[in-house]
Amino acid sequence: MSALNKIIAAGFTLAMDGNDLVIKPFSKLTPNQRAFLKSHKAEIVAELKQQQAGNDADTFDDRHYCHECTRLVNGRCVVQRFKPTDDIPRRCADFVVRVLL
Numbered sequence: 001m002s003a004l005n006k007i008i009a010a011g012f013t014l015a016m017d018g019n020d021l022v023i024k025p026f027s028k029l030t031p032n033q034r035a036f037l038k039s040h041k042a043e044i045v046a047e048l049k050q051q052q053a054g055n056d057a058d059t060f061d062d063r064h065y066c067h068e069c070t071r072l073v074n075g076r077c078v079v080q081r082f083k084p085t086d087d088i089p090r091r092c093a094d095f096v097v098r099v100l101l
């Protein structure tokens with residue numbers, strides 16, 4: 001278990017505010033937890049930044065797989081009339097999100 005996951009499992013939330021590490025509820029940290037955070041800060045900050053970068057990439061990625069599109073019927077695109085190789089996401093002006101209920 002990573003240092004970040006250990007402190008989360010102990011009931012804390014962690015986030016980056018610029019270059020500052022924010023821990024809530026800070027007042028609930030025991031002296032041992034504070035020492036743990038101090039000695040693992042670099043590892044925790046790196047993991048949080050990596051997670052944030054992943055979240056940012058997901059937020060701004062406007063590509064989709066054809067299997068996520070209602071216009072893919074039996075493996076064929078009914079709008080563009082071809083059978084797409086659906087191994088990478090694409091930007092498509094005709095994309096309509098498939099809603100799964």
Ligand code: SF4
Pocket residue numbers: 064065066069070071072076077078079080084092093094095096
């Ligand atoms: S409309 Fe675009 S995204 Fe949808 S199946 Fe056809 S090619 Fe894929």
